[in-house]
Structures are given as structure tokens and as C-alpha cells.
Amino acid sequence: MASQWREDPRIRSREHAVSLKTAAEPRQQEPSENTGESLRELPRWMHLYLYSMHGVTLDVLLSSLQGVVTNRDPKLVGFSSPYLCIMHALTHFALEKIYSQKKCFQGxxxxxHLxxxxxxxxGLQILIGNINTLTEQVRVVSGTQLVVHYILALYFSQVFHRGLAHLQYHPDCRCADLLRSLSGPDRPPSCGLPGFVRFIFFGMHGFLDEVLFTSLFNLVENSDRTLSGHTSxxxxxxxxxxxxxxxxxxxxxxxxxGWGTWQRLPIYICFIYTWEFCWGLVLRQFDACSWDYSHYxxxxxxxxxxxxxxxxxxxxxYQDVLSNVLLRIRIPQTSMPWFPCSSALCSVDSHETSSCKLCHESPIRS
Known part of the structure; x- marks a missing residue:
């Protein structure tokens, strides 16, 4: 009996050490209590989606800045196309695979990187430029363009690929569980995307929407098979x-x-039209409004x-679908501590109940 009592503290000590070790391991490898699923890397389709948006954004940014330098146009109109959108998705996916081989350059x-x-x-950007022109002449790249491409390459290798590698995804997590974890008193091991990242995502998605819409509009109205689209x-x-x-x-x-889709939709539409009108009214004062529906x-x-x-x-x-997808993207605090936890993402009252019909889940209860 005395021997048994002497061993108990050691057993308890070992068990305590194991529990501390387990708690210290990365939480993203543990199954989620609510979903039974572990955090995973972003799926391949999401990588392609982000690459296409990001590529279109760079096209619009560079072309609009070029227009400002040459024409001093305050409308800041930039151009891209669905062809370039696909090319950006494929080439940047290839660049991601090349970036993953940096371990071969250890030491x-x-x-x-340089x-x-x-x-x-x-080389890939020059190839994309020549494919896009569809001419027999090889497109010559100026020294300024080479410098810009080199700076963008440093941005992708030092910022974009690193940030994307840290993002993780809940494939089957319920919206209610995610919102509860983000607004709960306990700090979760991983947090949702902060507000400024969501703002940037929606801005890039707006570029993609306008380029696709204007390119299809030009195809139907002007029979433009180049599918050239524009935005500002x-x-x-x-x-x-x-x-x-x-x-x-x-x-x-x-x-x-607990409002349904068709209850929310009129509010969305009224706000969108009000927002577009206010922006257009302000931009028109500076001759910077890029749209005019007077002939419609x-x-x-x-x-x-x-x-x-x-x-x-x-x-x-589609906005509601995007919001649910963004809710499933998490940033581990251990890997990116400079990102603030977006615990204020959800403004759900703890005394209210609701259900997510998009995820077919149970209500949120306090």
C-alpha cells in the first residue's frame, strides 16, 4: 500500500506532463469538437479562385496607373479579360508549386528569392503577355516592365505565398459553431479573417465581377471576341x-x-442602389465617375x-455564399500573431436564437 501511494504522484506527474504536451501541440491538427473535422489547408479550387481575382486586380491596377500617366484620366479605368483571369489562375498555381520547392535551396x-x-x-508574365496579344510578333518588354515584374515577384515570394500558406479551412464546420467560437469569451486557437482582409477580398471580387460582366456585355453588344473587360x-x-x-x-x-433570404434581399438591394448612387454622385463632381446609364x-x-x-x-x-466561405477560413494565432482576432465579426446577441438555413444547422443558443 505504501509503495502504491509513492507511485501515484509520479503517475499523476507523468499524466500532467502528457496533458501539457498535448495542449502545447498545434490545435489545428486536433479534431474540432463541433464538427469532428480537423483544420485543413485551403482546397485547390480556392487557391485558383484567389489567384484569378488577384491576377485581375493586378491587371486593372497596372493598366489604370498607365492610363493615369499617359492621359491623366481621373476615372482610373483599368482592363483585363476572362482569358487573362484563367491564365493568372494557372500560372500562379504553377508558381505556388515552384515556391514549395524552395527547400531545395536550403542554405x-x-x-x-532574388x-x-x-x-x-x-518568364511566365512575358509568356502571358504574348499569348494575350495573339500576334505573330514577339512582344518586347521594356526595362520599366521588367522592374515592375521583379517587384511583383518579390511580393509574391515574400508576402502572398507565405500568407496563403498559413490560412486553414473548416470543410464541414457549421456557421453557428464558428460564430460562437469567434464571439465567445475563450480565445480560440485560430481566428477568422480580420476586417481589412475581408475588405480587400471583396474589393478584388468586385474587380472580377465587373471585368466578367463588361466582357460579356461587349461580346453580346459589340461582338468583341477578345472579351476585353474594364473597371475602375x-x-x-x-x-x-x-x-x-x-x-x-x-x-x-x-x-x-433569423430573417430568411427573401426577407433580407430587399434590404440588400436598397442599400446597393443607395451606395452606387452616392458614390456616383460624389465621383461625378470630380469627373471621375466611370459609368453613365443615361441611355438606359x-x-x-x-x-x-x-x-x-x-x-x-x-x-x-452570392454574397451570402461568399460570407459563409470566408467564415470557414481561419488564421492560427501561433503562425500569424500580428493579425488581430476578429471576435467582433459576429454581432449576434447572446440571448437571441437563430438558425443557419444555408448550413442546415441547429440554432445558436446562449
């Missing part, structure tokens, strides 16, 4: 802020008040038109 990180990766990036740098701020507010409305109305039926001051109502309805419904 020589300068060679990889020589090898930029060379591959510049001002649209980044307009779409980013509008979608950010609509997402807050979605969280509050759906999870906080059912327009008001040429800034908004009911002709685009079906498009806004589709985008509003």
Missing part, C-alpha cells in the same frame, strides 16, 4: 465597402434576427438603373 535562400523565383515569374480603381473602394456592410447585415439579420431605360440621373436589377439580385445571393 541559399537569396538565390531562390534570382530563381523572380526569373520564373518574369474607384470600384475597389465601392465594392469593398459595400460588400463589407452587406456582410454585416447578413450576420445581423440572418443569425441575430429606368435610370435615375444616369447613376443607377433598374436594368441591372437581376444582376444585383444574383450578386446579393
Amino acid at each position: 541559399r535562400p537569396v538565390v531562390f 534570382v530563381f523565383y523572380p526569373s520564373v515569374y518574369i 480603381l474607384w470600384s475597389f473602394l465601392m465594392y469593398g465597402s459595400c460588400s463589407f456592410v452587406v456582410e454585416k447585415l447578413y450576420f445581423h439579420l440572418h443569425f441575430g434576427r 431605360p429606368h435610370n435615375f440621373m444616369g447613376l443607377i438603373t433598374l436594368l441591372y436589377l437581376p444582376g444585383w439580385v444574383v450578386l446579393s445571393l
Whole structure:
């Protein structure tokens, strides 16, 4: 009996040490209590989606800045196309695979980051430019373009790929569980995307939406088979802020008040039209408004038109889908401690109940 009592403290000590070791391990490898699933890397389709948006954003940014330098146009109009969107998705996916081979350059990180990766990036961008022109002449790249491509290559290797590698995804996690963990008193081992990242995502998605829409419009109206689309740098701020507010409305109305899709949709549409009108009214004062609907039926001051109502309805419904996808993306605090936890993402009252019909889940209860 005495021997047994002497061994108990050691057993308890070992068990305590094991529990501490287990608690110290990365939480993303442990199964989630609510979903039975572990945190995983972002799926391949999401990588391609982000690469296409990011590529279109760079196209619009560079072309609009070039227009400012040459024409001093305050509208800040930039160009891209669905062809370039696909090419950006594929080439950046290849660059991701090349970036994953940096372990072969152990001991020589300068060679990889400053020589090898930029060379591959510049070569692929020159290839994309020549494919896009579809001419027999090889497109000559100027020294300024080489410098810009080199700076972008450093950005991708030092910032973009690193940040994307840290993001993790809940494949089957319920919205209610995610919102509860983000707004709960205990700090979760991983947090949702912070507000400024969501704003940037929505701004880039606005670029993608406008480029796709204008390219299809040019195809139908002008038979333009190049599918050239355009947008404005001002649209980044307009779409980013509008979608950010609509997402807050979605969280509050759906999870906080339990409103269905068709109850929320009129509020979305009224806010979108008001937002577009206000932005257009301000930009028009500086001759920076890039759209004019005066020749369309059912327009008001040429800034908004009911002709685009079906498009806004589709985008509003798709907005809720995007918000649910972004809720499933997490950033481990151990890997990116400089990102603040977005615990204020959800404004659901702890005394209210709601259910997520999109995820077919049980209500949120306090």
C-alpha cells in the first residue's frame, strides 16, 4: 500500500506532463469538437479562385496607373479579360508549386528569392503577355516592365505565398459553431479573417465581377471576341465597402434576427442602389465617375438603373455564399500573431436564437 501511494504522484506527474504536451501541440491538427473535422489547408479550387481575382486586380491596377500617366484620366479605368483571369489562375498555381520547392535551396535562400523565383515569374508574365496579344510578333518588354515584374515577384515570394500558406479551412464546420467560437469569451486557437482582409477580398471580387460582366456585355453588344473587360480603381473602394456592410447585415439579420433570404434581399438591394448612387454622385463632381446609364431605360440621373436589377439580385445571393466561405477560413494565432482576432465579426446577441438555413444547422443558443 505504501509503495502504491509513492507511485501515484509520479503517475499523476507523468499524466500532467502528457496533458501539457498535448495542449502545447498545434490545435489545428486536433479534431474540432463541433464538427469532428480537423483544420485543413485551403482546397485547390480556392487557391485558383484567389489567384484569378488577384491576377485581375493586378491587371486593372497596372493598366489604370498607365492610363493615369499617359492621359491623366481621373476615372482610373483599368482592363483585363476572362482569358487573362484563367491564365493568372494557372500560372500562379504553377508558381505556388515552384515556391514549395524552395527547400531545395536550403542554405541559399537569396538565390531562390532574388534570382530563381523572380526569373520564373518574369518568364511566365512575358509568356502571358504574348499569348494575350495573339500576334505573330514577339512582344518586347521594356526595362520599366521588367522592374515592375521583379517587384511583383518579390511580393509574391515574400508576402502572398507565405500568407496563403498559413490560412486553414473548416470543410464541414457549421456557421453557428464558428460564430460562437469567434464571439465567445475563450480565445480560440485560430481566428477568422480580420476586417481589412475581408475588405480587400471583396474589393478584388468586385474587380472580377465587373471585368466578367463588361466582357460579356461587349461580346453580346459589340461582338468583341477578345472579351476585353474594364473597371475602375474607384470600384475597389465601392465594392469593398459595400460588400463589407452587406456582410454585416447578413450576420445581423440572418443569425441575430433569423430573417430568411427573401426577407433580407430587399434590404440588400436598397442599400446597393443607395451606395452606387452616392458614390456616383460624389465621383461625378470630380469627373471621375466611370459609368453613365443615361441611355438606359429606368435610370435615375444616369447613376443607377433598374436594368441591372437581376444582376444585383444574383450578386446579393452570392454574397451570402461568399460570407459563409470566408467564415470557414481561419488564421492560427501561433503562425500569424500580428493579425488581430476578429471576435467582433459576429454581432449576434447572446440571448437571441437563430438558425443557419444555408448550413442546415441547429440554432445558436446562449
